[in-house]
Amino acid sequence: xxPRPPGGPAPAEPGPRVLGLCGADPTASASSSxxxxxxxxxxxxxxxxxxxxxxxGCGERMGVPTPKQFCPILERPLISHTLQAxxxxxxxxxxxxxxxxxxxxxMKAIIQRYQHKRxxxxxxxxxxxxxxxxxxxxxxxDQPDSKLSKPEVVIIHDAVRxxxxxxxxxxxxxxxxxxxxxxxxxxxxxxVISPSTDGCLDHSLDRARHRASxxxxxxxxxxxxxxxxxxxxxxxxxxxxxxxxxxxxxxxKAKLVEGSPDLWKVTYKRDLxxxxxxxxxxxxxxxxxxxxxxxxxxxxxxxxxxMLKNELNVHFLDYKLLPFGQKMENLMQIREFAKEVxxxxxxxxxxxxxxxxxxxxxxxxxxxxATIIAALIKERNPGLIGQLLVA
Amino acid sequence: xxPRPPGGPAPAEPGPRVLGLCGADPTASASSSxxxxxxxxxxxxxxxxxxxxxxxGCGERMGVPTPKQFCPILERPLISHTLQAxxxxxxxxxxxxxxxxxxxxxMKAIIQRYQHKRxxxxxxxxxxxxxxxxxxxxxxxDQPDSKLSKPEVVIIHDAVRxxxxxxxxxxxxxxxxxxxxxxxxxxxxxxVISPSTDGCLDHSLDRARHRASxxxxxxxxxxxxxxxxxxxxxxxxxxxxxxxxxxxxxxxKAKLVEGSPDLWKVTYKRDLxxxxxxxxxxxxxxxxxxxxxxxxxxxxxxxxxxMLKNELNVHFLDYKLLPFGQKMENLMQIREFAKEVxxxxxxxxxxxxxxxxxxxxxxxxxxxxATIIAALIKERNPGLIGQLLVA
Numbered sequence: 001x002x003p004r005p006p007g008g009p010a011p012a013e014p015g016p017r018v019l020g021l022c023g024a025d026p027t028a029s030a031s032s033s034x035x036x037x038x039x040x041x042x043x044x045x046x047x048x049x050x051x052x053x054x055x056x057g058c059g060e061r062m063g064v065p066t067p068k069q070f071c072p073i074l075e076r077p078l079i080s081h082t083l084q085a086x087x088x089x090x091x092x093x094x095x096x097x098x099x100x101x102x103x104x105x106x107m108k109a110i111i112q113r114y115q116h117k118r119x120x121x122x123x124x125x126x127x128x129x130x131x132x133x134x135x136x137x138x139x140x141x142d143q144p145d146s147k148l149s150k151p152e153v154v155i156i157h158d159a160v161r162x163x164x165x166x167x168x169x170x171x172x173x174x175x176x177x178x179x180x181x182x183x184x185x186x187x188x189x190x191x192v193i194s195p196s197t198d199g200c201l202d203h204s205l206d207r208a209r210h211r212a213s214x215x216x217x218x219x220x221x222x223x224x225x226x227x228x229x230x231x232x233x234x235x236x237x238x239x240x241x242x243x244x245x246x247x248x249x250x251x252x253k254a255k256l257v258e259g260s261p262d263l264w265k266v267t268y269k270r271d272l273x274x275x276x277x278x279x280x281x282x283x284x285x286x287x288x289x290x291x292x293x294x295x296x297x298x299x300x301x302x303x304x305x306x307m308l309k310n311e312l313n314v315h316f317l318d319y320k321l322l323p324f325g326q327k328m329e330n331l332m333q334i335r336e337f338a339k340e341v342x343x344x345x346x347x348x349x350x351x352x353x354x355x356x357x358x359x360x361x362x363x364x365x366x367x368x369x370a371t372i373i374a375a376l377i378k379e380r381n382p383g384l385i386g387q388l389l390v391a
Numbered sequence: 392x393x394p395r396p397p398g399g400p401a402p403a404e405p406g407p408r409v410l411g412l413c414g415a416d417p418t419a420s421a422s423s424s425x426x427x428x429x430x431x432x433x434x435x436x437x438x439x440x441x442x443x444x445x446x447x448g449c450g451e452r453m454g455v456p457t458p459k460q461f462c463p464i465l466e467r468p469l470i471s472h473t474l475q476a477x478x479x480x481x482x483x484x485x486x487x488x489x490x491x492x493x494x495x496x497x498m499k500a501i502i503q504r505y506q507h508k509r510x511x512x513x514x515x516x517x518x519x520x521x522x523x524x525x526x527x528x529x530x531x532x533d534q535p536d537s538k539l540s541k542p543e544v545v546i547i548h549d550a551v552r553x554x555x556x557x558x559x560x561x562x563x564x565x566x567x568x569x570x571x572x573x574x575x576x577x578x579x580x581x582x583v584i585s586p587s588t589d590g591c592l593d594h595s596l597d598r599a600r601h602r603a604s605x606x607x608x609x610x611x612x613x614x615x616x617x618x619x620x621x622x623x624x625x626x627x628x629x630x631x632x633x634x635x636x637x638x639x640x641x642x643x644k645a646k647l648v649e650g651s652p653d654l655w656k657v658t659y660k661r662d663l664x665x666x667x668x669x670x671x672x673x674x675x676x677x678x679x680x681x682x683x684x685x686x687x688x689x690x691x692x693x694x695x696x697x698m699l700k701n702e703l704n705v706h707f708l709d710y711k712l713l714p715f716g717q718k719m720e721n722l723m724q725i726r727e728f729a730k731e732v733x734x735x736x737x738x739x740x741x742x743x744x745x746x747x748x749x750x751x752x753x754x755x756x757x758x759x760x761a762t763i764i765a766a767l768i769k770e771r772n773p774g775l776i777g778q779l780l781v782a
Contacts (some may be wrong), residue, residue, distance in 0.1 A: 053572070100572030172654070185584065189658050190603040191632040192583050192596070193576065200644040204604060204635040205583070205596075213595060217433050241582045244595040253591040256508070256584070261659045267580050268652045274661035286709040333782075375774025383766025391725075 047152035047177050050094040050221075051086055052135035055079055055107070055159035056124025068205030068266055069159040073276050074283070074380070078266060079107075080114045081162035081279070085258060087117065089166045092155065096138055098124040098131035120148060129236045129245075132156055133228045140225055150221060153177055156242055157216040162275060163262040169216055171257045176218035180252035183217035183243045184259035211256065214263045217242055223250050223322055280380050300355065300366065307370040349376055350388040365391055438543035438568050441485040441612075442477055443526035445517025446470055446550035447496070450760055459657055460550040461497060464667050465674075465771070469657060470498075471505045471527045472553035472670070478508065480557045483546065485539055487529050489515040489522035511539060520627045520636075523547055524619045529614040531616055541612060544568055547633055548607040554653035555664060560607055567609035571643035574608035574634045575650035602647065605654045614641050671771050691746065691757065698761040729777030740767055756782055 012160055055069045069079040079097070095118050099107045104121060111119050122138045124131040141150040153173050157164060168184055174181030188207050196202040224242065227249040235245065243254040266275055339346040351368045356362055368389035376384065446460045460470040470488070477486055486509050490498045495512060502510050513529045515522040532541040544564050548555060559575055566573030581596050587593040615633065618640040626636060634645040657666055729739040744760045747753055760782035767775065 037755075046655060181592075183592070185586070186581075188583065189656060190605055191578075191635075192579065192601050193604045193632070193634070194601055195576070196644070197646050199647050201572075201574070201634050201638060202644075203638075204632045205601075207631050208629070210583050210585055210596075213584045214581055238599070240598050241584070241595045243584070243592050244582075247592060247594075253587070253593075256586050256590050256592060261661070264659075264661070265580060268655075270652070270655070270665035270669060271661075274665040277664030277668065278661060371774040372778075375772040379766075379770040379772055381766040381770055382781070383762040384775075387763075387778075389775070389778050 015377055028146070041181060044070045046091060047173070048149070049092050049153045049173050049218075050096065050139055050148070050151035051092050051155040051157055051216075052132055052139070053079075053082070053086075053095060053097045053157055054124065054128050054131035054157050055097050055103075056100045056126075056131045056137065057128070057160075059322070067103065068272070070103070070110075071272055073162075073267075073272065074115065074279050075382075077110055078162055078272075079159045080110050080116070081275075082157070082159050082164070083111075083114075083116045083119060085162060085164045086157065086169070088331040089169050091149065092169070093118065094139070095119045095121055096135040096148070097159070098135050100124045109331050125236075127237050129231075129239050129242075131226075132242065133236065136221075136225050136228055139221065152221060153218055154221045154224060155216050155218045156224075158265055160266040161215055161263055162266070163264075164216060164277065165260065165262060168257065168259050168263065169218075172216050175255040175257055176220060179255040180223045181217070181219045181243055181246040181254035182257055183254050184263055185211040185256045186214050186259055186261070186263065188212050213241060213243065214259055214265070216263075217254070219246060223252055226250055280378065283380060300353070300362070303363075303372075304353075304366050304369060307366060308373060334388055335386035342382065347376075347380060347382055347385050349384060349386070351391060352388060353391045396723055399652065419555045437482060438564070439540070440483050440544045440546060440564055440609075441487065441530055441539070441542035442483050442546040442607075443523055443530070444470075444473070444477075444486060444488045444548055444550050445515065445519050445522035445526065446488050446494075447491045447517075447522045448519070448551075458494065459663070461494070461501075462657075462663055464553075464663065465670050466773075467505065468501050469553055469663075469666070470550045471501050471507070472666075473548070473550050473555070474502075474505075474507045474510060476553060476555045477560070480560050483560070484509065484542065485530070486510045487513055487526040487539070488550070489513050489526050491515045516627075518628050520619075520622075520630050523633065524627065527612075527616050527619055530612065543612060544609055545612045545615060546607050546609045547615075549656055551657040552606055552654055553657070554655075555607060556651065556653060559648065559650050559654065562610040563607050566646040566648055567611060570616045570646040571641070572608070572610045572637040572645035573635055573648055574645050575654055576602040576647045577605050577650055579603055579651070579652065581749060589693075604632060604634065605650050605656070608645070610637060614643055617641055655782065671769065674771060691744070691753070694754075695744075695757050695760060698757060699764060707748075724777055726777035733773065733776055738767075738771060738773055738776050740775060740777070742778060744782045 057069065058067050069082075070077045072078075073081060083095065083097075084093055095116075097107060097119060099121060101123055104123070107121055110116070111121075118139065122134045125134055136154065138146055139148050139150055139154065140146075143319050153176050155169060155173055155176075156171075172182045172184060189212075190211055191204055191207050192210060193204040194202045219242070223246055225246040229243075230249040231239075231245055235248075239245065244252060246252040263272070267274060334348070334350040351369060351372060354365045356365065372389050372391055376389075429512060448460065449458050457738045460473075463469075464472060469700045474486065474488075476697055477483055486507075488498060488510060490512060492514055495514070498512055501507070502512075513618055516525055527545065529658065530539050530541055530545065531537075544567050546560060546564055546567075548560075563573045563575060580603075582595055582598050583593040584602060585593045610633070614637055618633075618636040621640040622630075622636055626639075630636065635663060637643040655662070657663060725739070725741045732739050742763060745756045747756065763782055764778050767780075
């Protein structure tokens with residue numbers, strides 16, 4: 001679907017905004033603000049939307065020393081993948097990330113290295129709710145030293161849910177504007193039970209009548225900020241559910257929006273493995289194969305393409321047409337060239353395909369070539385760049 | 392811990408039993424039965440334990456045409472990994488797998504190909520509860536044509552939870568003997584909510600007071616069989632929780648046993664990715680590196696070993712000591728030899744390490760060699776066997 005800002009029937013120009021810690025030149029941003037006429041149409045205007053991302057957790061369930069939001073997936077920290085996903089929704093004006101003091105510098109370095117825009121940092125609290133509250137405070141107008149402006153709608157998401165799609169962000173933001181609060185839900189994977197104090201089953205819940213509450217959630221800013229300002233220390237320290245705060249303190253019944261399986265939270269080490277495989281699979285959808293065949297052997301390239309296209313979306317290029325053709329004459333040159341292009345995140349290998357006259361043997365050779373290409377692409381392991389493989 | 396049968400203080404000889412579809416020679420089994428004296432000590436005897444594995448699902452949540460229990464992970468179907476895990480618990484006498492009629496032949500082929508013992512097949516019902524009931528009926532004594540004997544304790548597990556450890560199987564079986572019913576639980580990953588009929592939040596559940604009910608579960612056979620015989624068609628068609636049936640119909644409050652994160656259920660495609668990575672990681676714990684170094688170069692092998700042992704548990708062997716040494720003289724021979732040993736699930740590659748006099752360059756060469764070895768072992772991709780790589 002065509003992405004558009006929530007609440008308005010037609011795409012609207014973004015309103016003026018003050019930029020956070022890592023934004024671009026504020027002057028440039030101000031110059032792109034909409035005119036007075038558009039501003040007057042307040043009723044039809046898209047709501048200003050910000051996002052808060054609590055990222056203060058220590059990832060104790062992961063069993064690894066690095067907090068899970070900073071664990072690398074294909075050489076990029078998990079939180080950077082999540083920020084990328086949020087940034088694809090251009091209508092989210094500001095993204096507030098709450099990190100602990102000790103991870104502040106790490107997070108600044110990530111923002112700089114991966115060129116994240118629209119991101120501001122605040123210091124996380126000791127619990128998830130306290131971190132979210134810090135983020136909301138930074139967005140509230142009454143903060144004297146804040147460069148941020150108060151949004152109409154705020155999305156709350158998790159740093160460790162990297163596969164959120166723009167579609168669901170839009171759905172929860174739109175539903176929040178209408179209902180005051182909204183959250184993504186998923187069917188339960190396991191039955192939920194309630195234990196008695198002696199460690200035995202008290203009762204089990206009807207799976208059909210319950211759902212897992214996932215992220216993203218969205219709220220009218222005034223609703224959720226009001227709820228956090230009212231809520232008790234017990235809520236801040238032991239609560240887990242923002243929708244519940246909106247219900248308890250502002251009597252807002254959140255709209256529940258069915259989410260996709262992609263919304264799952266990276267919690268255990270196995271989730272890091274799964275995330276890596278999903279990202280690899282996405283990267284591997286488009287590959288480019290550079291061929292060097294003599295004129296009378298062009299059908300070989302065509303046959304290889306046929307074999308591969310069931311598994312991969314391959315683009316074939318003719319080797320002779322490319323400026324770096326002469327660089328790849330021997331093994332050492334392939335290795336040097338591979339090192340050079342790796343800087344641009346291109347993983348290069350050479351493949352020599354044995355080319356016998358016998359058609360059956362050629363078929364076998366090509367089949368093996370296709371297997372090797374698929375293996376290299378699927379694994380995307382930088383340890384193998386510059387190798388000359390033989391089929 | 393040392394595996395031992397549940398309920399008894401010391402390891403006991405397995406009692407006589409009639410074998411199912413795929414068991415070994417019944418005579419051999421009967422000859423290993425315990426003597427009359429041991430039989431008389433009925434109170435201290437280990438209970439006869441069987442397992443029921445419902446595997447009739449179609450895996451609609453996976454988004455792939457193959458039912459998830461038959462999806463291959465490292466070239467072995469998921470259910471075969473699960474059966475392997477159950478077979479490690481030698482005290483589980485029979486494993487009853489419930490599969491649909493259309494998958495019966497597939498399942499028989501899997502049992503034969505991967506040499507599963509102690510497995511019997513029954514036809515699955517249209518729901519999970521009906522499949523489990525079929526499995527229990529096959530174990531009940533009053534079935535005239537059954538070759539199985541009624542166990543004292545029955546474990547119910549899922550075909551799609553391949554990482555179950557013997558420890559938890561033992562814990563639930565032991566607890567079931569004492570309490571009548573027992574099940575593994577895990578903390579909730581997401582908050583659970585209850586929606587109202589208009590799709591809004593009715594209330595959210597306190598996460599600290601609820602748990603996810605996982606598998607395995609275990610029951611005194613008479614308890615769970617009685618529950619299934621009494622329960623309504625509605626329970627059989629819409630229920631999901633065996634512990635709840637034991638509570639509702641037999642007033643047995645199941646003992647809840649804290650499980651490890653390994654118990655998770657392969658539900659979505661991402662879970663297949665995670666399972667594959669976990670199995671790869673386990674396989675990669677032990678590798679064997681065959682070296683061919685001249686006498687004055689032995690320190691090179693030592694240095695390579697040092698570099699690798701942080702990541703991998705490597706065993707080094709000297710190439711010259713091995714009978715296949717002479718087979719690996721050139722590339723074509725490596726490829727032929729790799730094809731030969733792949734049949735025994737050994738993935739073989741050659742690695743030529745450039746050996747300059749300059750110590751810094753040697754260090755670099757070895758570092759690259761270590762990177763390539765780690766990459767090959769981590770990925771364990773059969774598409775790359777027989778290649779000669781260069782460091």
